[in-house]
Amino acid sequence: MTERKVNDIGGLPAGPVCQDEHASTLHEKRVDAILKILSGPKLKAFTSDAMRRAIESNTKEDYRNLGYYDKWIRAARELIIEQQILSREEIETRVEQLRAKYKKVAA
Amino acid sequence: MTAFAIRPGQALPVGAPVRVRKHPPEQHCRTPFYLRGIEGEITDVMGCFRDPSLLAFHKPGLPLRVLYRVRFKQADVWPNYSGSPKDTVVADIYDHWIEPLAGEKA
Numbered sequence A: 001m002t003e004r005k006v007n008d009i010g011g012l013p014a015g016p017v018c019q020d021e022h023a024s025t026l027h028e029k030r031v032d033a034i035l036k037i038l039s040g041p042k043l044k045a046f047t048s049d050a051m052r053r054a055i056e057s058n059t060k061e062d063y064r065n066l067g068y069y070d071k072w073i074r075a076a077r078e079l080i081i082e083q084q085i086l087s088r089e090e091i092e093t094r095v096e097q098l099r100a101k102y103k104k105v106a107a
Numbered sequence B: 001m002t003a004f005a006i007r008p009g010q011a012l013p014v015g016a017p018v019r020v021r022k023h024p025p026e027q028h029c030r031t032p033f034y035l036r037g038i039e040g041e042i043t044d045v046m047g048c049f050r051d052p053s054l055l056a057f058h059k060p061g062l063p064l065r066v067l068y069r070v071r072f073k074q075a076d077v078w079p080n081y082s083g084s085p086k087d088t089v090v091a092d093i094y095d096h097w098i099e100p101l102a103g104e105k106a
Helices: A026-039 A048-056 A060-065 A068-082 A088-106
Strands: B017-020 B039-049 B065-073 B088-094 B098-100
Touching: A026 A048, A026 A068, A048 A068, A068 A088, B017 B065, B039 B088
Parallel strands: none
Antiparallel strands: B017 B039, B017 B098, B039 B065, B065 B088
């Protein structure tokens, strides 16, 4: 296959680039922190090269539509599973627990 | 990224004319698609580095790859380029992605 990867879009026709900036949200800061802890010298769960590869494994559609930090956190989840730090079931169970908890708080 | 020393004779010299290969992209590929098949000139030899296409799969990234800085003419990269013919673009390219152009040594 000589096809280009979903991320490799340099030079393709596109509209003007949106250059608006916004302050980082709490969610974005958290994602950044989680990534730093996982890839840092203590855990060394994965390299930034592996992160890039996981992000580049998105479908064309997801790559285009997901936000920057959403791609990050999804890639981190896939790599945690790949490196057998947590299983997909463990992550999903915990997400469900947290979802139920916050639903209660919000109610 | 840690740079490792280059052995004598391991790297192409600064000024050498090269062409970017048309390999199928690795699953993690650091060579931009728009440079495939384009001819340019080495402007810097950055050192040896672990191979990112292997690091991306939790491997040690060996063999080490020589990383070059290569300059291309914008007019060679883009069809119908309307800027100055002097405009260039510089990219970092690993050794397995370039081939020397024989008989045209600078």
